[in-house]
Amino acid sequence: xxxxxxxxxxxxxxxxxxxxxxxxxxxxxxxxxxxxxxxxxxxxxxxxxxxxxxxxxxxxxxxxxxxxxxxxxxxxxxxxxxxxxxxxxxxxxxxxxxxxxxxxxxxxxxxxxxxxxxxxxxxxxxxxxxxxxxxxxxxxxxxxxxxxxxxxxxxxxxxxxxxxxxxxxxxxxxxxxxxxxxxxxxxxxxxxxxxxxxxxxxxxxxxxxxxxxxxxxxxxxxxxxxxxxxxxxxxxxxxxxxxxxxxxxxxxxxxxxxxxxxxxxxxxxxxxxxxxxxxxxxxxxxxxxxxxxxxxxxxxxxxxxxxxxxxxxxxxxxxxxxxxxxxxxxxxxxxxxxxxxxxxxxxxxxxxxxxxxxxxxxxxxxxxxxxxxxxxxxxxxxxxxxxxxxxxxxxxxxxxxxxxxxxxxxxxxxxxxxxxxxxxxxxxxxxxxxxxxxxxxxxxxxxxxxxxxxxxxxxxxxxxxxxxxxxxxxxxxxxxxxxxxxxxxxxxxxxxxxxxxx
Numbered sequence: 001x002x003x004x005x006x007x008x009x010x011x012x013x014x015x016x017x018x019x020x021x022x023x024x025x026x027x028x029x030x031x032x033x034x035x036x037x038x039x040x041x042x043x044x045x046x047x048x049x050x051x052x053x054x055x056x057x058x059x060x061x062x063x064x065x066x067x068x069x070x071x072x073x074x075x076x077x078x079x080x081x082x083x084x085x086x087x088x089x090x091x092x093x094x095x096x097x098x099x100x101x102x103x104x105x106x107x108x109x110x111x112x113x114x115x116x117x118x119x120x121x122x123x124x125x126x127x128x129x130x131x132x133x134x135x136x137x138x139x140x141x142x143x144x145x146x147x148x149x150x151x152x153x154x155x156x157x158x159x160x161x162x163x164x165x166x167x168x169x170x171x172x173x174x175x176x177x178x179x180x181x182x183x184x185x186x187x188x189x190x191x192x193x194x195x196x197x198x199x200x201x202x203x204x205x206x207x208x209x210x211x212x213x214x215x216x217x218x219x220x221x222x223x224x225x226x227x228x229x230x231x232x233x234x235x236x237x238x239x240x241x242x243x244x245x246x247x248x249x250x251x252x253x254x255x256x257x258x259x260x261x262x263x264x265x266x267x268x269x270x271x272x273x274x275x276x277x278x279x280x281x282x283x284x285x286x287x288x289x290x291x292x293x294x295x296x297x298x299x300x301x302x303x304x305x306x307x308x309x310x311x312x313x314x315x316x317x318x319x320x321x322x323x324x325x326x327x328x329x330x331x332x333x334x335x336x337x338x339x340x341x342x343x344x345x346x347x348x349x350x351x352x353x354x355x356x357x358x359x360x361x362x363x364x365x366x367x368x369x370x371x372x373x374x375x376x377x378x379x380x381x382x383x384x385x386x387x388x389x390x391x392x393x394x395x396x397x398x399x400x401x402x403x404x405x406x407x408x409x410x411x412x413x414x415x416x417x418x419x420x421x422x423x424x425x426x427x428x429x430x431x432x433x434x435x436x437x438x439x440x441x442x443x444x445x446x447x448x449x450x451x452x453x454x455x456x457x458x459x460x461x462x463x464x465x466x467x468x469x470x471x472x473x474x475x476x477x478x479x480x481x482x483x484x485x486x487x488x489x490x491x492x493x494x495x496x497x498x499x500x501x502x
Contacts, residue, residue: 002216003190003223003426006130006165012186015215025090027209028057032064032094034207035157035183039065039122040072043153047122049076050115052147053091054127054161055084060091061157062126067098070105078106079115081127081140111139119151125177127161130189135172136162148178156182160200165189168197168391176200186211188225193414193426194390224425231466232500234459247276248318248452251345252445253335253353255325257306260286262325262351265438265486267297269445270321272493273467275452279317283307308332311339319346321448323353324441333360340367346451346460348372350444351379358382369405369420370457374443376411398422407461409447411440415469417461425462429469431476431484438486443468446493470496 004012017024039049049069053062059081066078084095099106107115117123125147128136136144144162147154154177159165162176168191182204184192191197192204239246250270255263260282267280267290280290281300290299300312309331314320320339326332333356339347340363347368349357354375357363361383375383380393384400387393394416401408401418410416415427446468450460471492472484479488 001225001227002187002219002221003193003225004187004216004219004221005190008219008221009130009187012211012215012219016210016212019212019215020210025093028060028090028094029064030209031061031158031185031207032068034209035061036065036068036072038183038205038207039069039124039155043122045073045075047074048118048120049074049122049124050117050152051076051078051124052081052127052143053078054081054129055086055091056088056129056131057090058126058129058131058158058161060088060094061129062124063091063094063098065124065126065157066105067094067101070102076105077115080106080108081143082109109139109143112142114143114146117147117150117152121150121152123147123150123152123154125154125156125161125179127177129158130165132162132164136175137172141172141175144175144177154179154181154202156201158182158184159189159191163191163197163200165191167191168389178202181205183207185209187216190223191391193416194394195413196390198413222423224423226425226427226462226466228466228500231463234455234463235497235501236453236455244276247274248449248454249277249279249316250275250448250452251300251312251314251317251320252278252280252324252448253282253308253320253322253326253339254280254441255282255286255290256308256327256329256332256352257283257285259325259327260289262438262441264290264293265441265490266321266324266445266448267294268487268490269442269493270449270452271296271445272490273446273449273464274497275449278449279312281308281310281312304331308335311335314343314345317345317452318454319348319448319451321348321350321444321451323350324444326352328352328356328359332356337363337366340371344368346370346457348374348444348447348451348460350374350440354379355382364404367404367406370407371405372407372409372447372451372457372461374409374411374440374447376440380408380410394424398424407457409443409461409465411443415465417458417465419458427465427469429466430472431469431481433476433479433481433484434469434472434489436484436486439472439489442486442489467493467496467500470500474499
């Protein structure tokens with residue numbers, strides 16, 4: 001699913017109006033109808049509804065929603081910001097209809113007063129849409145703050161008023177609606193992807209309004225929202241005549257004193273994700289632990305008891321993973337350097353491998369192109385610096401991917417996968433229960449498995465992230481957000497594959 005800019009969405013609207021064809025006022029009516037139905041499905045007519053409408057097309061949506069809800073028996077008051085002479089053409093059309101039929105429900109806002117809003121109210125925010133070009137200020141900013149502190153349930157139409165859809169460079173964050181729900185049309189907005197904006201968007205919902213599919217197809221974009229319908233096509237079929245050698249041999253460097261569990265989790269996840277053979281290279285102290293806990297894993301033992309100091313012969317392997325619980329000893333740094341400078345095998349780096357890169361940044365220039373790194377936010381900050389917003393971090397991630405020819409999997413809600421081409425994919429699966437020890441080790445194992453099976457690195461990263469999150473979602477059918485463990489994710493990888501293929 002594409003994530004388009006505000007200008008591109010306007011182009012899609014225009015194309016739909018021209019080629020369906022449909023009148024622009026009727027397209028607005030479609031948007032209002034799906035929003036009104038969404039409200040009616042969730043809130044009975046006993047709830048008072050207060051709609052705040054601006055003068056642009058977002059305000060027109062609000063005016064049309066008001067008409068539909070009143071017609072359905074709701075107690076609606078519509079508050080209009082500024083004078084109706086300044087309405088857009090379509091908003092004026094919806095205003096005149098509302099005024100003709102329900103004039104007594106309309107109130108014009110007058111500075112400096114703000115209307116009373118009760119915690120029991122449903123507030124529909126239709127003040128500013130994606131056409132906003134500067135932060136809300138003056139009376140509009142005061143009104144937004146008034147709505148935010150009211151305690152009412154706020155539903156924003158298309159985008160919370162005051163939030164820009166494509167950047168946060170100029171946002172006045174004290175004057176952005178804090179919605180419980182955002183009803184957006186057809187495609188998500190880029191700013192919905194970042195955790196620091198969740199206070200404004202609340203839970204956002206995609207509502208279909210019949211935009212022309214070709215209009216969306218012809219738009220070029222750099223950002224995507226991952227969907228199962230595309231990813232399922234990437235899963236490779238398996239021949240009935242296949243054998244374990246058909247599905248690759250992965251080599252995993254993992255574990256150090258006190259962190260052998262990371263090697264166990266990554267090894268199990270790798271095997272559960274379909275690799276034919278797995279060898280895990282780890283310190284001698286981890287031998288019995290790994291052999292007992294994962295008998296399907298072959299073990300390559302280091303000469304050292306506590307840390308990794310050696311590189312085994314690499315000829316028989318098809319992909320390499322490094323990092324889970326590996327530690328950062330001087331000897332281990334040398335192992336990482338040898339792998340990235342002497343091996344041409346597909347490579348995924350996680351955890352301590354990333355921490356080593358952060359402390360020895362000269363190694364970054366030696367990493368083979370299309371290597372996958374999987375940092376969480378703190379690991380990425382160690383690599384690329386600290387940023388005060390998700391949007392700025394996203395820009396830094398793209399720059400880092402392009403500068404070093406890396407595929408970066410920046411883990412978190414809506415995990416972002418960036419490529420050396422500058423494109424990004426935001427993930428749709430996963431839940432807060434996966435914020436648990438070992439979850440990242442499981443992801444490394446899944447991606448390593450896919451690399452060893454011959455998946456292209458970008459596909460391995462995208463598919464691996466989706467399956468990892470999907471397995472975590474399936475685990476919640478039997479666990480709670482509080483009780484979810486990394487091993488629960490591993491136990492549901494098979495179900496995730498099957499359901500994705502379905």
